[in-house]
Amino acid sequence: MARKKLQRPIAAMAEKIRQYRALKERPRDSQRFALDYESMRRPLTQKRLPALAWRDARSESRLLALLCRLPRFGVGRTVTRKSWLWAHDEPCYWVVAKVRADYTAENMDHGKAWGYLTFRGKTEKVMKEIDQAMYHDWRMVPKHEEETFKKFTPVPEETVRYLPYPPLLRAMILAQWQKEGRAITEEPLIDLKKAAASHLQESKKKTTGTSV
Numbered sequence: 001m002a003r004k005k006l007q008r009p010i011a012a013m014a015e016k017i018r019q020y021r022a023l024k025e026r027p028r029d030s031q032r033f034a035l036d037y038e039s040m041r042r043p044l045t046q047k048r049l050p051a052l053a054w055r056d057a058r059s060e061s062r063l064l065a066l067l068c069r070l071p072r073f074g075v076g077r078t079v080t081r082k083s084w085l086w087a088h089d090e091p092c093y094w095v096v097a098k099v100r101a102d103y104t105a106e107n108m109d110h111g112k113a114w115g116y117l118t119f120r121g122k123t124e125k126v127m128k129e130i131d132q133a134m135y136h137d138w139r140m141v142p143k144h145e146e147e148t149f150k151k152f153t154p155v156p157e158e159t160v161r162y163l164p165y166p167p168l169l170r171a172m173i174l175a176q177w178q179k180e181g182r183a184i185t186e187e188p189l190i191d192l193k194k195a196a197a198s199h200l201q202e203s204k205k206k207t208t209g210t211s212v
Helices: 009-025 051-059 063-067 082-087 143-150 167-179 192-208
Strands: 078-081 092-099 111-119 138-139 161-164 189-191
Touching: 009 111, 063 092, 063 111, 063 138, 078 082, 078 143, 082 138, 189 192
Parallel strands: none
Antiparallel strands: 078 092, 078 138, 092 111, 161 189
């Protein structure tokens, strides 16, 4: 017979109070991500930004620093990142759907935001939190340029069907063909479609097992 678990309402309430106090005493975003632009250190942790980030920290903006200047904190607007503009030809952007600002910050330029991500022309249908909002490389897409910025004609992806064998395996196959007296008129290649099908068949056999 299992031992009955004792109910300890006072201990449970004390644990909830401890969790609430720890949550309340946790440093806010405005404290965690505050930056001294002269020393390039965060006052809370005294950690210094990498030297490569100094230029962007002085010239670019954080996400909430852009959104706090707009009506309704920029809900419905399109934002992108400098690093995306440099790295990808396809459009990469967030459409802001929800913002929770840190109202204890002096200019309310800290907090969290949620939206819909389009990365390299592919749009996700699920709303999620915008990550790396504290980075200094966010840019607002002007409203009159949004339609042009979002235009994208997807290029059909090239699928590779055949690949060459590794040198040793190729030499073994050619030697086998020569032994069999087969005329070598073509290069031995791996058929990826057949290889994938056989791998799938083997995995199905492993999952189903053999009947006893």
